[in-house]
Amino acid sequence: MNAFRVAALLVAPLFVSGCYSTPKEKTEYEKQIDAVPMPATEAERVEQCRNFQQSADHQRIVDLLQYAQRSKLGDSDYEFTESRALLRRLRAMKCPGYGWFS
Known part of the structure; x- marks a missing residue:
């Protein structure tokens, strides 16, 4: 029983420090x-998806180079x-092809 308590006391600070890491x-x-506001209507969402998808495609080329x-x-x-950042935004707007299950 004492070994379990000692192990728990040793592991707990490591677990807590991993859970509370400072955000980047x-x-x-x-x-x-x-800063770009989220779309309010479906037409705005489609337009923003198209614009962000073009930016993401361009950024992929820049990243590759x-x-x-x-x-x-x-x-x-x-x-x-x-x-x-672009992929997070595309997923947040649920753009086709960029969601977790799309």
């Missing part, structure tokens, strides 16, 4: 995307923050 600071691009360039130089520190 948003980039300026993520803040700009979050950046990744290829950085891999040639040996620097692999590219984070794809713009692409992730």
Whole structure:
């Protein structure tokens, strides 16, 4: 019984520290995307989906070029923050092809 209590006392701080990690600071691009109001009507949603999908497609090309360039130089520190922000927004608006189950 004492071994279980000791193990629980050792594991609990690790579990709690993992659950309460500080959130990562948003980039300026993520803040700009979050500033765009969510669509109120279906027509606005379709239009915003189309616009964000075009931006996401363009960003994928930029990411691919950046990744290829950085891999040639040996620097692999590219984070794809713009692409992730666009994908989060597309999922939040439930755009076709970008949702979890679409």
